[in-house]
Amino acid sequence: MSTSDTAAKSGSPxxxxxxxxxxxxxxxxxxxxRVFLILAALFWLMPTIxxxxxxxxxxxxxxxxxxxxxxxxxxxxxxxxxSRLLQNETITDSLLSTVVITVPATVLxxxxxxxxxxxxxxxxxxxxxxxFMVVVGLLVVPVQVxxxxxSELFGVIGIFETTIGVVVFHVAFGLxxxxxxxxxxxxxxxxELLEAARLDGAGEMRxxxxxVMPLGAPAIASLGIFQFLWVxxxxxxxxxxxxxxxxxxxxxLQRQVRQFGNNIDVLAPGAFLSMIIPLAVFFAFQRQxxxxxxxxxxx
Numbered sequence: 001m002s003t004s005d006t007a008a009k010s011g012s013p014x015x016x017x018x019x020x021x022x023x024x025x026x027x028x029x030x031x032x033x034r035v036f037l038i039l040a041a042l043f044w045l046m047p048t049i050x051x052x053x054x055x056x057x058x059x060x061x062x063x064x065x066x067x068x069x070x071x072x073x074x075x076x077x078x079x080x081x082x083s084r085l086l087q088n089e090t091i092t093d094s095l096l097s098t099v100v101i102t103v104p105a106t107v108l109x110x111x112x113x114x115x116x117x118x119x120x121x122x123x124x125x126x127x128x129x130x131x132f133m134v135v136v137g138l139l140v141v142p143v144q145v146x147x148x149x150x151s152e153l154f155g156v157i158g159i160f161e162t163t164i165g166v167v168v169f170h171v172a173f174g175l176x177x178x179x180x181x182x183x184x185x186x187x188x189x190x191x192e193l194l195e196a197a198r199l200d201g202a203g204e205m206r207x208x209x210x211x212v213m214p215l216g217a218p219a220i221a222s223l224g225i226f227q228f229l230w231v232x233x234x235x236x237x238x239x240x241x242x243x244x245x246x247x248x249x250x251x252x253l254q255r256q257v258r259q260f261g262n263n264i265d266v267l268a269p270g271a272f273l274s275m276i277i278p279l280a281v282f283f284a285f286q287r288q289x290x291x292x293x294x295x296x297x298x299x
Contacts, residue, residue, distance in 0.1 A: 048272075048275070050067045050068075051268055051271060051272050051275075052272055053067040053068075053070045053077075054067045054264060054268040055081055055082070055268035055269035055271075055272045056070070056076075056077045056078060056079065056081070057070065057076050057077070057078065057081075057265075058076075058078060058080060058081070058265060059263075059264065059265040061076045062264050062265065062268075081265050081266070081268065081269040082269045082273075084265075084266070085266060085269045085270055085273065088266070090252055090255075090256070091249070091252055091253075091256075091266075091270055093245075093252075094247055094248055094249045094251070094252035094253075095249050095273070095274070097163065097242075097246045097247060097248050097249075098232060098248035098249045098250075098274070100163060100246075101163060101166050101167055101170070101231065101238070101242075101246075101248055102228060102231045102232045102248075104167050105166075105167045105170035105171055105174065105227065105231045106224055106227045106228045106231060108167070108171045109170075109171055109174040109175055109178050109223070109227045110178065110220060110223055110224050110227065112171070112175060112178070113174075113175055113178025113179050113181075113182050113223065114178075114182055114208075114213065114216070114220060115208070116135075116175070116178075116179045116182075116183070117178070117179050117181070117182030117183040117185070117186050118182075118183075118186050118208050118212055120132050120135075120179065120183040121183050121184075121186040121187040121189075122186065122187075122194060122212075123204070132179075132183065135175075135176050135179050135180060136176070136180055138176040139176045139177060139180060143173055143236065143237065144236075146173075147236075147237075147240055150169060151240065151241070154168075154169075154241065160241065161241065161242065161243040162241075162242075162243065162246070163242065163246045165241045165242075166237060166238055166241045166242050166246075166248075169237050169241055170227075170230075170231050170234070170237065174227050174230070174231075177223075177226075178223055178227070181219060181222075181223055182216065182219055182220070182223065185216055185219040186212055186216055189211075189212065189215055189216075193211065194207060194211065194212075197210070197211050221285050224285070225281065225282055225285055228278060228281055229278050229281075229282070232248075232274075232277070232278045233250065233278065234248075234250065235248075235250035235251055235254060238250060238251050239251050239254070249270065249273075249274040250274065252270075253267055253270050253271060253274070256270070
């Protein structure tokens with residue numbers, strides 16, 4: 001009888017010891033990984049935490065010490081900054097303007113991008129592949145290159161320094177990525193599924209709304225989140241194409257800096273308020289976002 005057979009019949013003490021050591025090593029490795037991830041998350045969130053705590057302190061405390069003083073003096077926390085901020089018509093109007101710009105720019109990009117993505121994926125028309133290459137080529141065009149010629153064009157047609165002009169610019173530069181993303185996602189839908197729907201009498205529009213859109217919901221949700229965050233956080237385009245009465249929150253905060261200087265008691269709550277809304281949108285659709293990213297990775 002061999003040594004291995006004897007160890008097996010006697011309860012395999014060597015294997016048990018190896019299994020215990022492996023479990024200890026795996027637990028230690030997993031614990032170290034969790035500690036590293038927690039530290040990385042805290043390091044990543046530190047600017048946000050500092051911004052939040054600064055927004056809850058008055059200007060005198062901010063000038064006297066750093067935001068970490070809150071941990072030793074929690075009595076410094078106050079909501080007066082947010083009260084004054086919500087009474088500032090410039091900031092409140094800019095928040096409304098941001099919503100007016102962001103929502104149409106996001107909805108139009110998603111709708112037009114989905115329709116065009118379906119057309120490029122499953123409809124036959126002359127020059128389809130060449131037109132799609134043009135769309136892909138537009139992905140590499142930087143926004144800064146188009147600012148001057150688009151400004152002149154908007155001035156000629158009368159939409160320069162208007163909310164419509166800002167929305168049109170964001171839609172125009174958001175569509176190439178939207179079409180590219182959704183076309184590649186829709187192209188992975190099994191052809192047999194679409195052919196079966198056509199045999200049942202479904203036209204192109206019904207096929208798009210009843211078959212393609214439900215299957216492409218994760219990718220559409222991911223695109224909507226990307227577009228929403230990009231438009232909401234944009235300052236360059238709004239700074240050039242929006243007028244003073246319809247400026248979004250990013251431009252309004254920048255003008256507060258230029259006008260009042262070191263008014264951190266206004267800037268900190270304003271910046272945090274402008275950040276919490278897209279953060280809430282992201283967490284509200286995080287399941288669809290992760291599904292879209294994972295689906296794209298698998299495909």
